[in-house]
Each structure stands twice: as structure tokens, then as C-alpha cells.
Amino acid sequence: MKFLYDFIQKFGPLFKKGGKLEKLYPIYEMGEGFMFVLPHRTKTGSHIRDAIDMKRFMITVYVALIPAFIFGIFNAGYQHFLSLGITVTIWQIILKGAIVVIPIYLIVLITGGIWEVLFACVRKHEINEGFLITSFLIPLIVPPTIPWWQLVTATTFGIVIGKEIFGGVGMNIFNPALVARAFLFFAFPKAMSGNSVWTVFGGKVVDTYTSATPLAVISDTVSASGGIIEVLADKGYTLWNMFLGIIPGSIGETSTLMILLGLLILLLTKTASWRIVLSVFVGGFAMITLLNQFAPEPTHIFALPAHYHFVMGGFAFGAVFMATDPVSSCGTNTGKYVFGFLIGVLAILVRTLNPAYPEGMMLAILLMNTFSPLIDHFVVQANKKRRLKYAS
Amino acid sequence: MKVIKLRRGYNIKLIGETVRTVEQAPFPPKVAFKPTDFEGMKPKLLVQVGDEVKVGTPLAFDKKNERVKIISHVSGKVSEIVRGERRVIEAIVIEPDGKQTDEGLNLDKENFNKESIIETLLKSGLFLNFVQRPFNKIANPADTPRDIFISAMDSAPLAAEDSFILESNESSFQKGLDILSHLTSGKVRLSFKPADKTFAEFNNCELYNFKGPHPAGNVGVHIHHISPIKNANDIVWSCSVQAVIRIGRLFETGKINSEIIVKVAGSAAEKRYYYKTIIGAGVSSFIGTIEEDSRMISGNVLTGKKIEETGFIGFKDNLITVIPEATKPEFLGWLNPGFSKRSWWKTFVSAIITPKKAFQADTNIGGGNRSIVINSIYEEVVPMRILPSYLIKSILAEDIEEMEALGIYEVSEEDFALCEYICPSKTEFQHIIRKGLNLMEKEG
Structure with a gap:
């Protein structure tokens, strides 16, 4: 690979200070860093350094998202054919899914990429690898029917307002992908809610197909009888179905199984904080158990047990991939427990008590993003106080 | 004895461990004293190139505190004054005659009051072994430290074993502890690994056991857990085991003893032993063959100072580490499963297949500079x-x-x-x- 290295190095002076294309240096740095880990030697401080860098870190998160992405492709196709009542081969399902999902991904990637490069060049900082994750997360949390122009607007909003105006990765307050999602939710509510956006139809829908998501089903149980689990089962939503993820929903968030697979990768590689994931589930569990006590009738949404809540909607996806964002979550390990716990509590609270928002995870995380500096503040104050005690 | 267990930390396991034997190094042809070894010192020279010096001759003093002097530990001729950027004095190089003629300082080794001990330590140059906290800089002889901390458990990668350096120097070490106990208003506090039972036998000091991964051996960690520094005026001192031995020997004999034991470690050094040599010795006198394109470090790989092949051991160091320099670009490095790469993170395959194996580290930074993303x-x-x-x-x-x-x-x-x-x-x-x-x- 020496010739390639030399080839790249040959263009170095063109982009470096004083070169003709000096302004485009971030692009050169990205390309060079993408192709090679450079033999840059340590100069000050520790003589040896860990083999990790931001690229490797982000790639690991990326890999953890791949199972959910692949399943998202499958499910988009599967739901399409299911709604038509046609039996087809797995390859046809995947092909259809890919036709739906891949353009969505590419649109987000290109839109996000343009903004990232633009800001890097103007601001003269490196292109941050975090954008790779943001642009992979956005397609996973939008419905497969999303109009492309809306996607472009939302990605722009997420990257620019959610991240770049703060100074780029590491400085942002909110998770940029969730900012994009929230933008879609409030700016284009018709494309983001209701029962018809979660499946790519394409003809006459068969009667046996339920296009309402399980969360919509449990929010509307007025005339039902029996228990809430039966109500769900009536519509074809068994625990197992929802765990596997063969239900309508946003592209990447339906399959709890695939999300858990991602979680396993994240935790084994230490790239996500187990403290946050654990406490989100603990917080959710606590809130659900409390609500269970107050369920007025067995079909009421309050009566739904915790394990059902966890496999429905974006709870698991949010807990594993969104709440664990190292930048917008708490910066102290102690704070992470509080941060996660409150996300769990709030997500269930919004989900069950507010009929206008069937899914509370997104709002819960964004709200806690706002509060994470405050939580950290208290942790830091406690640390200072402790020191003050022995210092005086 | 108090036992303190630490959970947080990380041991970097490097290949290139040393054989546990002491070799006698030949008398070095060049010896240097480097003012940069003493954080916070503003040196002013007392000698010029060509001057004859003896064991005990002052070479430079600190402009901030004129009592603090760098003292020659060899007799011979000043051959070079190395200056760095902005004419900072980097090294005073001496060509020893090998005779170790003494200046005849008349060191007071009988009087055990603080002032006379400090005077003796200043005259012999051994005072420079003390490091002050807060600020981690050279101590001020006018201060009376609240405590003196000694870490006998360097936990850094490939660090010299203090228990090995101690072997057959026990009486000098005890003598040193006795001397130190006169310098502080509090206690001399000695921390060591539970396995090194020899340290448990010493008197005139408080004993502590620390367990856990690096940096469990850092004196700063010990201070924090035993009795933390309260403010800018809450002064404690620390020094190494080897320094205590040398102070002990000074008061046993009344003479400056220039001998130290230095460990040579690291995968790029061929002859990895402990060497008995002279303080400030040119490393080329004992290091033997090292691999081409490698980095020599006086100290450990995390905190040591880079030295050239013609360089010298740092005043307070007891370790020379030699590791390969980074040379080759790695194609699509981020895709590499990483069988031989090692990381605190577990993002490389090696974390699963060979988690405990020692590995070869080079000086590659391994990535581009970014803003801090993961705070916790x-x-x-x-x-x-x-x-x-x-x-x-x-x-x-x-x-x-x-x-x-x-x-x-x-x-x-x-x-x-x-x-x-x-x-x-x-x-x-x-x-x-x-x-x-x-x-x-x-x-x-």
C-alpha cells in the first residue's frame, strides 16, 4: 500500500497551510485519516497511546447499529408485502426493503456530509466522525414512508441547529439525531404520526393487516374487553412478535432483539455506558410498576406490564443508542444514574398519560439532555463540598 | 497497618520485562546533571566548560532559592553545557576522571536537628530528591513538610521493582527513614504492595498497603487516600526508595555515594538487566545494542522524558525504557480487527482472544486530535x-x-x-x- 500512501502524501502540500487548496484541508485530512493510521509520533506527555481513536470509537458504534439497520430493511419489505397479503421469497422482501431504506440512508448521509464538510472548512476544524453515527441514526428513527424533502430539511436542522451552531461534536447540548426527529415530529406531524405512515403500502391493504402501532393500540382501548395483553394480541401484537420486531414502526427501532445485539457490542467494547442503559430500564420499570397499581380497568394503558412496554415503540432503541450519546448525556458517572433513571420515568409518563404523544422516549431524552448539565452541576458541587470539608 | 484497596485504574502490560539481576556497568565516560529534571528550577551556572570539578562541587544554583544547588557527583572536567531553546540550560556534562576525588565537604552526620540535616542534604545535592506537593516541584529547604511520603511500589509499565532495589540496602534505607523523620512535623509515610513483606519491617515510619492497578503506586494517589492536601500552603514532600537509600548512606558514611541502580526495560533494548552505575551516567555506557529507530526514555513510558542515544539518566529516574518508534502508516487502520493492537477500550479483537497477554507498544499517537467527546x-x-x-x-x-x-x-x-x-x-x-x-x- 506504499504507493497509495505516497500518492496521498504527494497531495499533502496542496492542502496544507500555504497550499492552493488550504481551505479544503479538512477534506484532505478526512481522506488521509480514512485510508491510513498515520505514523505520527508522540511528542509530549505519554510516549505510548491507546490504539483507540475517534474513528475506531465511532465505527464500533456504527457496527452496533448494523443489526437494527439490516432488520429495518427486512421489516420495511416484510410489512409491505404483509399489508398486500402476498407471500413472496425472502429476497423479494429484502429487495423491496432496500429500495425503501437505502435511499433514505443515502439522502441523510449526503445531506449531513455536505453540512459537516462545509462547517469543517469554514471553521477550520477536522471533520468529526460523530456525523457518521448521526447520519446512521436518523434513518433508523423515521417511518419508512417519510417524504425525502422532509428528510433533507430535518437532517439539516439536526446537524446545523442540533450540533454545528454549538461548535460541533463534543459541544452540542442535544443529541443531533433526536433533534432531527423532533423537528420532523413537530414540523410535519402528518408524516410522523397516525396509522398509515409506518408501512409502505402499494395497493389494496388486506383486512387482516393492522397498520396501527402497538402504542396506538393501547392508547385506544375504550371499547375493548378482557385484559390489555389480549387487546394487543387481538391486533396481532404478541410479546414475541414485538420482541422480534416484525411489526410496523420506525425503520430501525422495532426489533428489540437486534437492539439488544447492538447493546451487547456496545457494552463489550465499553463504547456505551452501562450505567445509563441500566438506569433507563430501572426508571421505566419503577414508573410502570407504580402505574400498574393505579390501573382503573384491566384494559387501561396503566395495566400494561413492564416487559411489554420495553419491547414497544422506541423505548429500547432510545435507551441503548440515544440516551447513551456520550456528549449530550451526563459527563459524570454518578450523574448518569440519575440521568438514565429520569429518562425511563419520563418516557413512560409521556407514553401513558399524554394521549397526544403516543411515544415518549424521544421527548424524555431531549428533556433530560437539557437537564444533564444541571445534574452534572450537582455532582460537581458535591465533589467540591467534600473537598472543602477537609480543606478548611 | 492500613490496607487501601483501589478498584479504578489500568495496567498496561508491555513486553520487554527485565531479568532480575544486577550487572555492574563500566564507569561512564560522560555524566550529566540536567536542571530540567527539577521542575520549577531557574538554574544559574557556577562552572564553565573546562573547569575541574570534584565530588561535591556545586555546578549551578536555583535563582529562586540560592540555597538549592546542583552538586556534582563525580570528579572530572566540565566538557559541555548543553543549551536548548531560548538558551535554557539542559545539561551540564562532565567527563569524569574515574578517581571520584572528594571535595572534602565535612558533612555533618552526627547532628540530627532539622537545620543541620537540611544543610547536609543541600551540600551533598541530595536535597534535590525531594518533590513538593502541591505543584509537584522542587522542595523549598525553608519549609517543614506536614508529612513525607515514600512510594515503594511504582506501578507504571515496566517500572523498576523497589523491593529489588532495596535488597541488601535495608540498613541504609532504615537510616534514611530515621533522617527523614526529623524533617517533618508529621510522619514519614511508606506505602508498598502487600506482597513486598520486607517493607513491613521498617521502623520510624507509618506503613500502608495499597492494592490495585496503576496508578495505585503513584505517590499522589497515596497522599489523597492517606491525608489529602488541603490548600496551597499544606506542603508535603515525597521521594523515591532509591533516594532514601542514598540519604541513608550519606549519613552512614559522611560521604556522597554516587552509585545508583537503574533498570533497562522495553522491547527495543537487547540487554535488559538492572545496572549498577553512577547518577547522571550517559546511557550509552551500559545500555548495549538497541533496535534501530527506537525511542529511549528516561523514566517510564507514561511520564518519562525522551533522551537521545547519547543522553543521560534523569536525576530521580531509576528506569530506562526503550520502545520502537512509529514508522509505518497502516492501511485502513480503523477496519483492522486488531489482533496485536491493545486498548483499554475493548474495541479490538485482542480484548477477546488475548486479554492478558503483554504487547508491543510503539510511539504512534494512533489518531487525530479531536475535542473531548466522552467525558466520564x-x-x-x-x-x-x-x-x-x-x-x-x-x-x-x-x-x-x-x-x-x-x-x-x-x-x-x-x-x-x-x-x-x-x-x-x-x-x-x-x-x-x-x-x-x-x-x-x-x-x-
Whole structure:
């Protein structure tokens, strides 16, 4: 690979200070860093350094998202054919899914990429690898029917307002992908809610197909009888179905199984904080158990047990991939427990008590993003106080 | 004896461990004393090139504190004054005659009051072994430290074993402890690994056991857990086991003994032994063959100073580490499963297949500089009640009050070396901490 290295190095002076294309240096740095880990030697401080860098870190998160992405492709196709009542081969399902999902991904990637490069060049900082994750997360949390122009607007909003105006990765307050999602939710509510956006139809829908998501089903149980689990089962939503993820929903968030697979990768590689994931589930569990006590009738949404809540909607996806964002979550390990716990509590609270928002995870995380500096503040104050005690 | 268990930290397992035998090194043809070994010193020369010096001749003094002098530990001729950027004196090089003629200092070894001990230590140059906290700099002889801390358990990668250096020097070590106990208003506090039982036998000091991964052996960690530094005027001193032995020997014999034991380690050095040599010795006199394109470090790989092949051992160092330099670009490095790459993170295959195996490290930074993204990880390698990323950010913001409140007095560069190591954004933690300490001292 020496010739390639030399080839790249040959263009170095063109982009470096004083070169003709000096302004485009971030692009050169990205390309060079993408192709090679450079033999840059340590100069000050520790003589040896860990083999990790931001690229490797982000790639690991990326890999953890791949199972959910692949399943998202499958499910988009599967739901399409299911709604038509046609039996087809797995390859046809995947092909259809890919036709739906891949353009969505590419649109987000290109839109996000343009903004990232633009800001890097103007601001003269490196292109941050975090954008790779943001642009992979956005397609996973939008419905497969999303109009492309809306996607472009939302990605722009997420990257620019959610991240770049703060100074780029590491400085942002909110998770940029969730900012994009929230933008879609409030700016284009018709494309983001209701029962018809979660499946790519394409003809006459068969009667046996339920296009309402399980969360919509449990929010509307007025005339039902029996228990809430039966109500769900009536519509074809068994625990197992929802765990596997063969239900309508946003592209990447339906399959709890695939999300858990991602979680396993994240935790084994230490790239996500187990403290946050654990406490989100603990917080959710606590809130659900409390609500269970107050369920007025067995079909009421309050009566739904915790394990059902966890496999429905974006709870698991949010807990594993969104709440664990190292930048917008708490910066102290102690704070992470509080941060996660409150996300769990709030997500269930919004989900069950507010009929206008069937899914509370997104709002819960964004709200806690706002509060994470405050939580950290208290942790830091406690640390200072402790020191003050022995210092005086 | 108090036993303190530490959970947080990380042991970097490097190949290139040393055979546990002491070899006698030949008398070095060149010896140097480097004012840069003493943090905070502003040296002024007392000798010129060509001057004859003896064991005990002052070579330079500190402009900030004229009583503190760098003293020659060899007899011979000053052959060179090495100057660096802005004419900073980097080294005073002496060509020894090998006779070790004594200056005839008449050192007082009978009187055990603080003043006369300090005077003896200053005259012999051994006072420079003391490091002061807060600020991690050379001690001031006018101070009476609250405590003196000695770490007998260097936990850094490939560190010299203090228990091995101690062997057959026990009586000098005890003598040294006795001397130190006169210098402090409090106690001499000695910390060691539970396995090194020989240290448990010493008197005239408080004994502590520390368990856990690096930096469990850092004296800063010991101070923090035994009795933390309260403010800028709460002064403690620390010194190494070897320094205590040398101080002990000074008071046993009344003469400066220049001998030290230095460990040579690291995968790029061929003859890896402990060497008995002279303080400040040119490393080429004993190091033997080293691999081409390798880096020689006086000290350990995390905190040591880079030296040239013609360089010299640092005054307070007992370790020379030689590791290969980074040479080759790696194609699509981020895709590499990483069978031989090692990381505190477990993002490489090696974490699963050979998690305990020692590995070869080179000097590659391994990635581009980014802003700090993951704030909470640094806590995992700092076993103190310190919030590293918050402290670092307060330093970068030059917020003096915040730095003070977050505990800057309690830390030094070496306590943050592991943060620097594991940082995926490649932040220069040690450099920032030094900046903060300097700022704090100036403004605080």
C-alpha cells in the first residue's frame, strides 16, 4: 500500500497551510485519516497511546447499529408485502426493503456530509466522525414512508441547529439525531404520526393487516374487553412478535432483539455506558410498576406490564443508542444514574398519560439532555463540598 | 497497618520485562546533571566548560532559592553545557576522571536537628530528591513538610521493582527513614504492595498497603487516600526508595555515594538487566545494542522524558525504557480487527482472544486530535475523588477558583498519564495539568 500512501502524501502540500487548496484541508485530512493510521509520533506527555481513536470509537458504534439497520430493511419489505397479503421469497422482501431504506440512508448521509464538510472548512476544524453515527441514526428513527424533502430539511436542522451552531461534536447540548426527529415530529406531524405512515403500502391493504402501532393500540382501548395483553394480541401484537420486531414502526427501532445485539457490542467494547442503559430500564420499570397499581380497568394503558412496554415503540432503541450519546448525556458517572433513571420515568409518563404523544422516549431524552448539565452541576458541587470539608 | 484497596485504574502490560539481576556497568565516560529534571528550577551556572570539578562541587544554583544547588557527583572536567531553546540550560556534562576525588565537604552526620540535616542534604545535592506537593516541584529547604511520603511500589509499565532495589540496602534505607523523620512535623509515610513483606519491617515510619492497578503506586494517589492536601500552603514532600537509600548512606558514611541502580526495560533494548552505575551516567555506557529507530526514555513510558542515544539518566529516574518508534502508516487502520493492537477500550479483537497477554507498544499517537467527546471515562483510571474532565476544562478556561475547588492541589501530571493514554480524542492531559499547576502557583 506504499504507493497509495505516497500518492496521498504527494497531495499533502496542496492542502496544507500555504497550499492552493488550504481551505479544503479538512477534506484532505478526512481522506488521509480514512485510508491510513498515520505514523505520527508522540511528542509530549505519554510516549505510548491507546490504539483507540475517534474513528475506531465511532465505527464500533456504527457496527452496533448494523443489526437494527439490516432488520429495518427486512421489516420495511416484510410489512409491505404483509399489508398486500402476498407471500413472496425472502429476497423479494429484502429487495423491496432496500429500495425503501437505502435511499433514505443515502439522502441523510449526503445531506449531513455536505453540512459537516462545509462547517469543517469554514471553521477550520477536522471533520468529526460523530456525523457518521448521526447520519446512521436518523434513518433508523423515521417511518419508512417519510417524504425525502422532509428528510433533507430535518437532517439539516439536526446537524446545523442540533450540533454545528454549538461548535460541533463534543459541544452540542442535544443529541443531533433526536433533534432531527423532533423537528420532523413537530414540523410535519402528518408524516410522523397516525396509522398509515409506518408501512409502505402499494395497493389494496388486506383486512387482516393492522397498520396501527402497538402504542396506538393501547392508547385506544375504550371499547375493548378482557385484559390489555389480549387487546394487543387481538391486533396481532404478541410479546414475541414485538420482541422480534416484525411489526410496523420506525425503520430501525422495532426489533428489540437486534437492539439488544447492538447493546451487547456496545457494552463489550465499553463504547456505551452501562450505567445509563441500566438506569433507563430501572426508571421505566419503577414508573410502570407504580402505574400498574393505579390501573382503573384491566384494559387501561396503566395495566400494561413492564416487559411489554420495553419491547414497544422506541423505548429500547432510545435507551441503548440515544440516551447513551456520550456528549449530550451526563459527563459524570454518578450523574448518569440519575440521568438514565429520569429518562425511563419520563418516557413512560409521556407514553401513558399524554394521549397526544403516543411515544415518549424521544421527548424524555431531549428533556433530560437539557437537564444533564444541571445534574452534572450537582455532582460537581458535591465533589467540591467534600473537598472543602477537609480543606478548611 | 492500613490496607487501601483501589478498584479504578489500568495496567498496561508491555513486553520487554527485565531479568532480575544486577550487572555492574563500566564507569561512564560522560555524566550529566540536567536542571530540567527539577521542575520549577531557574538554574544559574557556577562552572564553565573546562573547569575541574570534584565530588561535591556545586555546578549551578536555583535563582529562586540560592540555597538549592546542583552538586556534582563525580570528579572530572566540565566538557559541555548543553543549551536548548531560548538558551535554557539542559545539561551540564562532565567527563569524569574515574578517581571520584572528594571535595572534602565535612558533612555533618552526627547532628540530627532539622537545620543541620537540611544543610547536609543541600551540600551533598541530595536535597534535590525531594518533590513538593502541591505543584509537584522542587522542595523549598525553608519549609517543614506536614508529612513525607515514600512510594515503594511504582506501578507504571515496566517500572523498576523497589523491593529489588532495596535488597541488601535495608540498613541504609532504615537510616534514611530515621533522617527523614526529623524533617517533618508529621510522619514519614511508606506505602508498598502487600506482597513486598520486607517493607513491613521498617521502623520510624507509618506503613500502608495499597492494592490495585496503576496508578495505585503513584505517590499522589497515596497522599489523597492517606491525608489529602488541603490548600496551597499544606506542603508535603515525597521521594523515591532509591533516594532514601542514598540519604541513608550519606549519613552512614559522611560521604556522597554516587552509585545508583537503574533498570533497562522495553522491547527495543537487547540487554535488559538492572545496572549498577553512577547518577547522571550517559546511557550509552551500559545500555548495549538497541533496535534501530527506537525511542529511549528516561523514566517510564507514561511520564518519562525522551533522551537521545547519547543522553543521560534523569536525576530521580531509576528506569530506562526503550520502545520502537512509529514508522509505518497502516492501511485502513480503523477496519483492522486488531489482533496485536491493545486498548483499554475493548474495541479490538485482542480484548477477546488475548486479554492478558503483554504487547508491543510503539510511539504512534494512533489518531487525530479531536475535542473531548466522552467525558466520564477518565474517572475510570483516576482512583481519586477527582473529576478529571471537569478539572481539565477548568484549567483550559483558566478559572482559578474552579481549579482550586476541583482539587488541583492534589494532583500532578503523572496522575493523569492514564487519562492521556486512553483518550480517544488524544488530549494532552499531562501538559494541561502542568499548565494548570503553573498558573495556580502564579495566580493563586
